[in-house]
Amino acid sequence: MxxxxxxxxxxxxxxxxxxxxxxxxxxxxxxxVPIFVLPAPSDFLADMVEERWRLLHHGLITTRLILVGFVAGAVPGIVLAYLIAKFRIAEQILYPMVVFIQGLPKVTLAPLMLVWFGFSDLPKVLLTALITFFPVMVDSVTGFKSIDPRQYYLSRSVGASWWQTFRLFELPSAAPSILSGMKITIVIAVTVVIVVEWLNSQNGLGYLVLRAMDSSNTPLIFAVLVVGSLIGVFLSFGMSLLERVLLPWRRF
Missing domain, CATH: 1.20.5 (Single alpha-helices involved in coiled-coils or other helix-helix interfaces)
Structure with missing residues (x-):
């Protein structure tokens, strides 16, 4: 069944x-409808076949940036979430700062990133990390704060160290919330990277969209959009698969 x-x-x-x-x-x-206004699916699907190697090349570049930026944002988000959940002083000092940074319009930081770090992949990775950081952190805080206090009593009663408590009790208990935030954020990261590539890139799907716009190649733009959507689907599926592997006790 x-x-x-x-x-x-x-x-x-x-x-x-x-x-x-x-x-x-x-x-x-x-x-x-004119093709330059709205191409038929047969038009941009034909472009996908014709430009398959070009789309694959730029798609892999974009995917690499998505994964690097996602990890760069998710790992600090989980660490900071643990500190905020465990230490009240960290929540009082760090959380307002994080909310303030989250309120900044991230894409408008792109020109500053270009001035500071030049025309490289670093600004794209940093902007992606900034945007993916907050959702992961918020869900991780929820996960760490929802841990049953009785687990801590049990941990202390058996003389478990901090690392054993974290690895065997805290992290598994918070993992469903952490992975839930990560599944949402990985899809956001796809959009962020492509948008940032419009601003500063010599490769990637965002760069390909700019070149298609320059030549009024609307079918190619739609082909890039389909590829970007497929990347999001595969990464989301990968996160779901990771959740099944890491949390085999959960019912899916």
């Missing part, structure tokens, strides 16, 4: 998406 349910969850969205593309295709052809 579980296998049937899993197959159904995969097949149903695919069929709905295929139906949407079919309606799109018919509407564009019937109403004779």
């Amino acid at each position: 579980s296998e049937v349910s899993t197959i159904r969850r995969i097949v149903e969205p695919v069929l709905w998406f295929a139906g949407l593309l079919a309606i799109w295709q018919v509407c564009v052809r019937v109403f004779e």
Whole structure:
């Protein structure tokens, strides 16, 4: 029954998406919409096949930046969340500062990043890390604060060290909330990297969109959007798979 349910969850969205593309295709052809305004699915899918190696090259570059920026934001977010959850003084001092930084419009920091770090991958990684940091931290704080106090009593009663308590009690208990934040954030990171690549890049999917805009190649723009969406889907699926591996006791 579980296998049937899993197959159904995969097949149903695919069929709905295929139906949407079919309606799109018919509407564009019937109403004779110009290709530079809105290409038919057959147009940008053909571009995806024709430009597959170019899209693959730039897609891999973007994916690498997504993963590096995501890790650079998620790891400090989890560490800071632990400090905020464990130490009241850390919550009083650090949390307001984090909220203030979160309120800054991150993309507007891009010009400053370019001045400070030049035209390299570092500004893209830093901006991605800044934007992914806060959601992971907030969910991680929730996870660490929701730990049953009786676990600490048990830990002390058996003489467990700080590291043993963290590894065997605290981290497994907070892991569902941490991974929930990470699953949401990894998809946000895809959008962030592509947007930042518009501002400063000589490669990547954002750069490819700029080149397509320069040549008024609307089908290629849509092809890039599809590739970006597929990257988000695969990374989200990867996070779900990681959750299943790390939390085998949970029901999915």
